[in-house]
Amino acid sequence: MSDVVVGILGGYGTVGRATAHHLRTWAGASVRLRIGGRRADAASAFVSAELGGDAEAVGVDLDSPSELDRFADGCAVVVNCAGPSRRAYDRAARAARDAGAGYVDAAGEEPLRDRLADPASGWRGPAVLNAGMFPGLSGLLPRCLYRAERFDRADRLLGYVGGIDRFTPGAAGDYVESLFSGSSEGGVAWRGGVRTPNALRRLTGVELPFFPDAVTAQPGLTSEVDTLVEALHLSDVDWYNVFPGDRVLDVLRRIQGTAPADRDVAAATGELIAAAELDRAGRRSYQLFVYQLEGTIDGGRAVRTLVLRGEDGYGLSGMVTALAAVEVLEGAVPDGAHFAADVLDPDRTWSWVRDSPAVTTCRVVDGPAGEDTDEGEL
Numbered sequence: 001m002s003d004v005v006v007g008i009l010g011g012y013g014t015v016g017r018a019t020a021h022h023l024r025t026w027a028g029a030s031v032r033l034r035i036g037g038r039r040a041d042a043a044s045a046f047v048s049a050e051l052g053g054d055a056e057a058v059g060v061d062l063d064s065p066s067e068l069d070r071f072a073d074g075c076a077v078v079v080n081c082a083g084p085s086r087r088a089y090d091r092a093a094r095a096a097r098d099a100g101a102g103y104v105d106a107a108g109e110e111p112l113r114d115r116l117a118d119p120a121s122g123w124r125g126p127a128v129l130n131a132g133m134f135p136g137l138s139g140l141l142p143r144c145l146y147r148a149e150r151f152d153r154a155d156r157l158l159g160y161v162g163g164i165d166r167f168t169p170g171a172a173g174d175y176v177e178s179l180f181s182g183s184s185e186g187g188v189a190w191r192g193g194v195r196t197p198n199a200l201r202r203l204t205g206v207e208l209p210f211f212p213d214a215v216t217a218q219p220g221l222t223s224e225v226d227t228l229v230e231a232l233h234l235s236d237v238d239w240y241n242v243f244p245g246d247r248v249l250d251v252l253r254r255i256q257g258t259a260p261a262d263r264d265v266a267a268a269t270g271e272l273i274a275a276a277e278l279d280r281a282g283r284r285s286y287q288l289f290v291y292q293l294e295g296t297i298d299g300g301r302a303v304r305t306l307v308l309r310g311e312d313g314y315g316l317s318g319m320v321t322a323l324a325a326v327e328v329l330e331g332a333v334p335d336g337a338h339f340a341a342d343v344l345d346p347d348r349t350w351s352w353v354r355d356s357p358a359v360t361t362c363r364v365v366d367g368p369a370g371e372d373t374d375e376g377e378l
Contacts, residue, residue, distance in 0.1 A: 004031055006325055007075040007101075009062065009092055010082030011035035012046035014168055015106050015132065018318020018358060019081055019325070020051065026326050026352065036060040036071050037082070068095035077102040077328050079321060083170020084177065090115050093127065102328035103127040106136075106321045107174055110223065116337035126333040131324040131340040132317035133287065134161060135224040137353075139341025140320070142291050144350040145306040146232055149364065154295030155235045157228075158369065160208055160217065162242025163287035164280045165313045172272045176265050179255045186220040190229055190237040195221070200238060208242065209369040210290050210307050216243045224341055231342070242288070245279025248272065287313040292369045305365040308353070315358035320344075323352055 006023060010016040012035060020033055033055040035043045040059030047055045060071040062082055068091055072078050078096035080103070090112055096103040105112065108129035116123040130136050138161050146154055167175070189199035200219035207214055217240035225239050243249045251271045258268075289308045296302060310316045324340050327333050333343055354362045 004076040004329060005034055005074050006031050006077045006079060006329070007034040007036060007071055008079045008081055009036050009060065009071070010080065010170075012037050012042050013081060013083070013170070014314035015083075015317045015321060016081035017046065017050065018312075018315045019079060019106070019321045020055070022319050022322030022356065022358075023325060024051065026322060027329070031329070032056070034058055034071070034075065038062070062091060065091060065095070068092060069098060072096050072099035072101055075099055075101045077104060077325050079325050080105045080108070081318070081321060083107065083168065084173030090121070093123070096127075097121075097123055097125070101125070102333070104131050104321060104324045104328060105129045106132040106317055109178070113337045113339065123337065124335060126328050126335055127337040128324040128328060128333055128340050128343060129337060130224070131321045133313050133320065135222065136320045136340045137316055138289065139224040139228050139339070140344060140346065140349050141289055141306055141308060142228055142232065142293060143341070143346040144353070145291055145293050145304060145364065147346045148350050149293075149302075149304045150297060151293070151302070152296045152299065154232050154293050156294040157232070157234050157237045157239075158292040159237070159239045160211070160242050160288070160290040160369075161240070162215070162244070163285070163313065164244045164283060165276065165285045165287060166280065167273045167276045168314070169269060169273065171314075172269045172276075173265060176255060176268045176272060179252065180258075180263055180265070186218065188221045189219065189239070190221075190234065193235045195226070200240075203240070208290070209305075210309075211242065211244070211288060212286075213244050216246070216249055217241070218243065218249070224339070227339070227342060244283075247275035247278045251275045284311070285313075286311055287316055290369055303368050305367065305369045307361060307363055307365065308359060309361040310358050311360055312358065319353065319356045319358045323349060
């Protein structure tokens with residue numbers, strides 16, 4: 001890597017800022033950043049105030065293919081941090097393709113992956129999608145735990161993922177769209193290598209290990225969890241999304257129960273943003289990942305629990321997005337469209353995550369979750 005350009009769309013937004021700062025730390029002077037967004041003045045202000053003037057600021061409209069082409073020209077990697085991601089669909093990826101650049105998307109789910117995998121798309125280089133916090137980091141961390149603790153094999157996983165944070169309009173819009181698309185199935189768990197409906201129930205007002213307050217834990221599976229099952233050869237998985245407040249959960253239930261003819265993405269997005277503000281009023285924001293992995297180490301039965309906490313979910317997303325960009329730059333990602341959790345190196349991820357300023361706690365407990373929950377260490 002020598003004097004290459006990485007272009008960040010949405011570069012002065014919450015995830016884009018975190019991505020830029022992580023890239024400056026991890027890639028250093030060998031990478032020049034191009035910060036793009038709808039407002040050229042906001043991009044310039046960010047470059048001046050936070051990057052010491054040492055980056056290019058470009059105004060670019062994601063709805064304009066010609067402006068996207070101009071932005072991508074000369075880039076080695078185009079990183080899309082603009083939201084909501086479904087508004088851009090594959091336009092940013094097409095601009096990266098035409099520029100001969102790799103592509104990283106902090107979001108970008110199955111429809112985009114399938115579009116890029118279609119030979120008719122003309123996609124030829126490496127692309128990393130879902131390179132954010134959830135999905136992304138949520139699927140990477142169990143792999144990191146497996147490798148770091150040198151499991152011979154693993155068969156059971158218990159996961160608690162969640163926290164309390166603000167919603168930006170882009171992030172809220174993506175979340176609403178994912179709910180409308182039915183990308184998560186509630187109550188389902190893996191049992192004996194089989195996806196089993198109604199295996200788990202919602203836990204209300206419970207105290208979970210490492211979470212500071214009583215929470216509601218909603219069980220459910222996503223395609224990312226299913227892929228993790230296959231990758232680690234797991235037989236049993238219990239996975240819970242954790243909500244410390246009631247308002248966001250109430251809005252999510254209403255959204256999921258909305259009939260297709262009555263779905264209004266803009267209205268639901270506004271409701272979700274307002275509910276998140278009510279839930280976090282007077283409370284510290286945080287995102288927490290707790291994974292209990294069971295299997296064998298050195299031939300003996302073992303249980304390890306990974307705990308990772310950050311105060312800002314958008315910082316955690318930017319951390320993963322930047323890591324994906326570096327791996328694409330270094331040729332560590334093969335050609336084709338991949339999800340971050342499936343293709344990023346767990347060993348490198350584990351090393352860099354522990355040193356990231358976005359992470360306030362990262363440790364492994366020798367034993368089940370709940371045996372060591374010293375709040376002072378969190």
